[in-house]
Amino acid sequence: MLRQITTLLRPAPEIDRIRDAAKVERQYAYWRQRILYASLIGYAVFYLVRKNLPIAMPVMQETMGVTKADLGLFLTLHGVLYGVSKFANGFLGDRTNPRWFMALGLLLSAMMNIFCGFTGAALTFGVFWVMNGWFQGMGFPPCARSLTQWFSPAERGTKFALWNTSHSIGAAAALGLCSLLVTHDWRLCFLVPAVVAVAGAVFLVDRLRDSPQSLGLPPIEAYWDMHEGGSGQNADADSEATAFREFVIHRVLLNPMIWVVSLANFFVYTLRYALLDWGPTMLSEMKGIHVSKAGWSVAAYELAGVAGMLLSGWMTDRVFRGRAGRACAVWMGLCGVCVWLFWRSTSQSPLVYSALLCAAGFFIYGPQCLVGVIAANLASRRAAATAIGLTGLLGYLSTVLSGWGLGRIADTAGWDPVFVVLLASAVVAGLLFVLCWNAVAIEHVEKS
Known part of the structure; x- marks a missing residue:
């Protein structure tokens, strides 16, 4: 068997x-x-x-x-x-x-x-x-x-x-x-x-x-x-008889840019899951919105992310010519603005907070999607799953911070320090993506 x-x-x-x-x-x-x-x-x-x-x-x-x-x-x-x-x-x-x-x-x-x-x-x-x-x-x-x-x-x-x-x-x-x-x-x-x-x-x-x-x-x-x-003669540059383990070590584990992207993903996922998991509680305790309405707001946050993914992907291919790091840097900056507005707003309207949460979801899901594109391009298709797996490892290690960590902070010091952590995460992620500003697919580098 x-x-x-x-x-x-x-x-x-x-x-x-x-x-x-x-x-x-x-x-x-x-x-x-x-x-x-x-x-x-x-x-x-x-x-x-x-x-x-x-x-x-x-x-x-x-x-x-x-x-x-x-x-x-x-x-x-x-x-x-x-x-x-x-x-x-x-x-x-x-x-x-x-x-x-x-x-x-x-x-x-x-x-x-x-x-x-x-x-x-x-x-x-x-x-x-x-x-x-x-x-x-x-x-x-x-x-x-x-x-x-x-x-x-x-x-x-x-x-x-x-x-x-x-x-x-x-x-x-x-x-x-x-x-x-x-x-x-x-x-x-x-x-x-x-x-x-x-x-x-x-x-x-x-x-x-x-x-x-x-x-x-x-x-x-x-x-x-x-x-x-073209002529069709540009066959796969990765098909040489290089041992897969050595290839992975060279293209993934010893590739500093993949580690930069992976670290950026840690902070992207901190924001993503903090807003997803704590969103209803934030809306209820901070903004006085009934939990039933808060649940719908978080559902809308997810759906807004679909539009953000699609637009960021289109921009990567058509505007930034495959340089996904540029789209990620822009998206993270705008996400940080939305999170700051959500935190500091004194509006009494649930629609305002729902709109701000949706805007944050729109911008956070672009980088969440494109991290995989950057990693795959840097590693080549031969080691794409390994490279994206590494970004995912650091992404989901963030649950220690976004889950237990932020819950502990909120219990002991209230929500304001939580938003300081979230804004810091947006800034750090954005700066790390700036380091990937010119990152392009390894196939393009080898072909040129």
Whole structure:
């Protein structure tokens, strides 16, 4: 059984190249569209079995006797282990077949949710939920591999931004579905999404495929060169027989710019999750807005992020010519302005605060999306999943600050010091992105 799984996870072998140029064009157009929508839907389903806990937490406190401190610890450990898993599985994601690797991760995450739904002990629940964090980390690396295998550096800003909407789509779907289920039984918040996730795993196996070469198509660099009117002779510069481990060490672990981007992501995620997780409490305690309306404001924050992702991706490709660091620096500065206005405003209108929160979401989700583009471009498509995994590791380590840390600060000193931390995070992230101002895809550097 284990041998069969290992065989399935191996990268699909290359097959004989299709020689008919017209057929190559048709096949590439079909598979690029299919890979994009399949990975987008698949990753959105991951969110159904990841963002279902917050809706169940209030009822769990009453029925299981779980304290806020316990739940906060579950969230923090889940986030940290997810970050570690995203990085560790990045190595595997670059060397496995995304079709099976992503489906396996979703299936195992569904199993953890089933266990959570049937357990009656807080400690057992916590163990299963933290383990879920590890399997959740198997979702992004195969997506990174697929996107960089099928889309060129010249279009990754737009395509990554479009794919990145899966975060908000999945989160919104989880909130909506579980809001209905929790009125019947909090356990359904885990069991029903788990069933959907099993179906999602089957969907991924059916829809996803590995590299273009495994379908008889040229690598993306050769295809894009032909598509843009070139000779098609610029084959993949990464295909030399360099040991993968040495390649990763050189392109990722010893690449100072990837560490700069990863550190910037720590502060991006501090802002993102602080506003997402603490937003309802901030609106309720600071601005006097009823918690029901506050919940809708945070939902709008997520949806505004979709527009921010798409616009930032378009700007990266069309305005900044693939230099995503420039878009990130601008977006973080504007996000900081929105957070400062939210903090200092004395308006009595809930609409004002909702609008400011939406504006902050619009600007924070641009960098959240484009960090992956910068990392993939710097590392090349061969090590894209590993590089993005490293940025994700530092991003989710921020849950120690954005979750437990900010909660502790708010308890002891109030909300003002929390906003000082948030503004400092926006400034530091913006400055780090300025260091990436001229960062461009390594393929462009090698080609020139």
